[in-house]
Amino acid sequence: MKTAWRKVPGSVCAPCGFKAAAVFCDIKRLGTGKGSEKGKKRDLALIVSDVPAAVAGMFTANQVCAAPVKVSAKNAARKFARGIVVNSGNANACTGEQGRKDAEEMTRVAASVVAAVYDPRNGKRKAASAVIDRRYRKIAANEFLVCSTGRIGVPMPMANVKRGIADAAKHLTRSPGAARAAAEAIMTSDTRRKEIAVEFKMGGVPVRIGGICKGAGMIQPQMAAHATMLGFITTDAAVESNQLKPALESAVAQSFNRITVDGDMSTNDTAICLANGQAGIEPIEQDKEEYGRFSDGLNFVTRQLARMIVEDGEGVTKFVEVHVKGASTYQYARKAAQAVANSTLVKCAWFGEDPNWGRVMDAVGYSSAKVREEMIDIFFNGAIAVQHGMASSTPQETLTEVLRNKKFTVTIDLHLGSAEYKVFTTDLTPEYVKFNMGE
């Protein structure tokens, strides 16, 4: 069944009951010589739900794991959250005990200032004279999740951060502009904002899913290994945390993780989904048809965001889908695809528009996937380059023609079974190296 969704503006603010704001608070401390001088851009954002929202989070598996990741993973386990505070310019990683305290302080400050300017019962801005019901006056620190991205090993400039959070809280609004500002604030080496929202109907009621993400320009399958991937999804569907988690996991596995090598994760990778139920529909449950429709929408949003990450590759000239099929197991398909998509030499050849299928064969051969050389066929788009493990009769010029495209697919058929895997990657260019030679 195809879900009929349409794109709508506003990304994380498109779903009812979500507000956002973003400010510049100089987290890189420009001018002190401590940070790079990539310009004064917004570097701190808040995303807040008017009411407690079900939360699901996925976090880096890196053993060197940033302080905010540890704090957010703990807080996400509470199953309900009010919002996310996120900064760029500093990853708060490898910052020890002080880093943990700083991450917690960020949640505490966010909870406090948001509560102070915000009526937590209904998300309305407080009138200056409002008499606050004491039961609602406070938002607990652990109702906030915290994310950071930027340079590793630098202490958080907490005075700036706290000022920024207080400043942002005052500007919380539900508007496409606020969502756009948040999408901008999380950018590091990204050259473009990455945001999307869709709307579809459930039982006649419009439901929305919105998202923003960042993934640095330095794109390759290990992207998430180094250039932190942050993804924030909001929805006004009603989904409980324990139903939301598998939907998010499945969506991430088919999107962000398709541009990532297994186990190669940055210190800060995070994907968070908040579902606040403000659309006014019945709770979505896993055994219902609605769950499938919701998951379809979530998959679409995350896939579009992942595609934006690949397309924003610094210095990249080719977008390549590596499709391994005919594998005897899913794991083998994945390993073969990732070996090819990761091969430095394969990616250099793509940059040079050289089909060089020998490098593809070599990568398939040294991957830990089970293969039989004489069974392998390789296609560049529709053109067969390798048949039974040997050069096909396709003229070299035909293959080169495919490589001249900005986007193409390399299909590797192992002819050993029916498992398959797709991964999205890019070429490797001199500009990539130049871009990454400094911070």
Add this chain to the structure above:
Amino acid sequence: MKTAWRKVPGSVCAPCGFKAAAVFCDIKRLGTGKGSEKGKKRDLALIVSDVPAAVAGMFTANQVCAAPVKVSAKNAARKFARGIVVNSGNANACTGEQGRKDAEEMTRVAASVVAAVYDPRNGKRKAASAVIDRRYRKIAANEFLVCSTGRIGVPMPMANVKRGIADAAKHLTRSPGAARAAAEAIMTSDTRRKEIAVEFKMGGVPVRIGGICKGAGMIQPQMAAHATMLGFITTDAAVESNQLKPALESAVAQSFNRITVDGDMSTNDTAICLANGQAGIEPIEQDKEEYGRFSDGLNFVTRQLARMIVEDGEGVTKFVEVHVKGASTYQYARKAAQAVANSTLVKCAWFGEDPNWGRVMDAVGYSSAKVREEMIDIFFNGAIAVQHGMASSTPQETLTEVLRNKKFTVTIDLHLGSAEYKVFTTDLTPEYVKFNMGE
């Protein structure tokens, strides 16, 4: 005990009873548009022992394994060999059944033409009128090993190859010039010949170990994955094949494999050692002191050759030793070292002379080595950059100073045990990418 060896000229021809020759026979078929036009250089070599020599070989573990590798592995299992025929310009990989026939044909032609110009009883060139003892007139095809390196998937131009082998056989001599020509003939993207020989005494008798190798300019730890590594070692020591094999394995593990990621091997990687006993010493056995001295010499030769490969990196500006210590197991030390030495972003930072230890921490963290973030110390040469998983107080300028060197060591102390591992690698440069964008 330290073995007193001295370097001597002649590489593979330095040991008694070895001859070499190399010719240009146009294996790339220049001018036909089938091969690259890197110029007319020697592309076929013979290395021959006057008498049957004990042989040990190590071959790629790649499942996509070139035809000559299959043939040589089979022939090396016979434990005795007379010589090696090797070509550059064509890898004879992914060439199917015809490729296997061609590789076997190369051994057959080599054995036949070498026997025809060579008195196999004593290695002397035959007089035109010599009456040949029929027992010695023939060398069996399987007494030859065959190696190929170059482009994958192109049929071997056998007419050229056969002409080249016959031509080379006529020029077999024991001279530094012949050894140098062989070292040149196996080069592909290498910019320099790689050859060495040492001499040391055993019981007062001089013994020699010589070697040549090639490893393409495209150097990184996956070097052997893509740019075939070929290494040929000769010695006039008397070592039986079953004693020679462990010595070679140990030497390769400490040299060529230190610049190679585990399992990442090319379709053609090969290391071969021939020991012909012509020095006139007693056979070396594993339980004797002489075995240790022989192994030391072999280790020195292979380490020097491996170092030459790293130093010949195309477009490379830095030579970096990554030393992981304090690991709880050897495997963990190896995995952590290889993750760092393999990290595209770490290598880009080195090119930019940016210490960026955060990228090193990140790579250590996502490696499958067991680590505890707060235990990790990282040094650039003597300067501590990371202490207890956090920034040390070393000024950034001090670290940058280290990175300005052409050679430096990154030491990562995990403080979890006593296992260690070293790997030699380079930076990643725009020139590397440009070099590898074509064949």
